[in-house]
Amino acid sequence: METTIVRVEDLSHQYSKDWAIQNISFEIKKNRILGLLGSNGAGKSTTMNILCGVLNQTHGNIFIDGINLKENPVEAKKLIGFLPQTPPLHLDLTVNEYLIHCAQLRHVKKEDLHNAVERAKEKCGIAHFSHRLIKNLSGGYRQRVGIAQAIIHEPKLVVLDEPTNGLDPNQILEVRNLIKKISEDKAVIFSSHILSEVQATCQDIRMIENGHMVFADTLDAFNNYIVADKLTASFENPPTIDALTAIDEITAAVYLSPKKVQITFKGTQEVAEKIVALSVSNNWKLREIQFEKVSLDEIFAQLSKKAPAKNSPTS
Known part of the structure; x- marks a missing residue:
């Protein structure tokens, strides 16, 4: 013990x-x-x-x-x-x-x-x-x-x-x-x-x-x-936003450049496997996929929502 x-x-x-x-x-x-x-x-x-x-x-x-x-x-x-x-x-x-x-x-x-x-x-x-x-x-x-x-x-x-x-x-x-x-x-x-x-x-x-x-x-x-909820992916033949958001776990997608997209997802990180599979079947030609690190500021922002305002100590 x-x-x-x-x-x-x-x-x-x-x-x-x-x-x-x-x-x-x-x-x-x-x-x-x-x-x-x-x-x-x-x-x-x-x-x-x-x-x-x-x-x-x-x-x-x-x-x-x-x-x-x-x-x-x-x-x-x-x-x-x-x-x-x-x-x-x-x-x-x-x-x-x-x-x-x-x-x-x-x-x-x-x-x-x-x-x-x-x-x-x-x-x-x-x-x-x-x-x-x-x-x-x-x-x-x-x-x-x-x-x-x-x-x-x-x-x-x-x-x-x-x-x-x-x-x-x-x-x-x-x-x-x-x-x-x-x-x-x-x-x-x-x-x-x-x-x-x-x-x-x-x-x-x-x-x-x-x-x-x-x-x-x-x-x-x-x-x-603090598991990541965002990833970036680069494609030679980039899919449409609608094609990406049709994936159940993906809640949003925005192109950072003509061939690079930032994807927000919920739940499991297995969403990357789905993107890889769809890229192969749809000839999107995926070149790179990477989960984004969660910053300490983001963690504080999430956790501070749970923190009560500063008053007197509770009894």
Whole structure:
């Protein structure tokens, strides 16, 4: 049975007269990576700040391994490691000096200090840079140092804010793999506005829109939800719009150019097979067919229709 590390219950927060988030509830289990998605102003940052103990919520509770974060913040925060979007690095220190400093801030016992630093460096793949100044590291390795400080005290929860932001493709892959390695014995949550990052790394997704939780399920369920409903097809002998819309699943078709058409459909993606078959039988000479990716903005637009307006939290 999976162990619940984080439990968020009916979390709500009000800035002045406006409610930033309302009735947010979710859990994070050990060995799981949860992705938090949200558009600008949706309430994602507020949720992250409360989860890390930076902000006290107006209503609701957060439990870290059973400890109430608001009632016992010191003990709860000992179990949290945090990497903000801009890593809190001291560039004029060496990797060793910086990690020793971070371990001391986290009250790692003196007799455990050396092992804690070596363990974090080894896990993050930075041991060979122990004596190098942080300012002389690449962006990817600076990010690794930032992650190392977040796990130096062996927390049960690791919170990462936009951990791949500004990295090149190779560095992104390395950080993704590192996050997966960390989740082998911890619970991990990270926020991102990049859908592909969440899909590549997470097992669970929580999406906040208009201050409300509008999606809470596994990655597989999310991927099923965002199945494409449009495709483009190119023909040498293009069919008429009427011929295409005569196909049961097709609800609309519009030509983007004389030989390329955008098709909107409902239901199964097997509509592509029907188009291929009809192209052969009617000599349409299909040259290309491709499903269009659903953008994150479109997903937010769909889900936000389900989100109630921001008022006071429900009882």
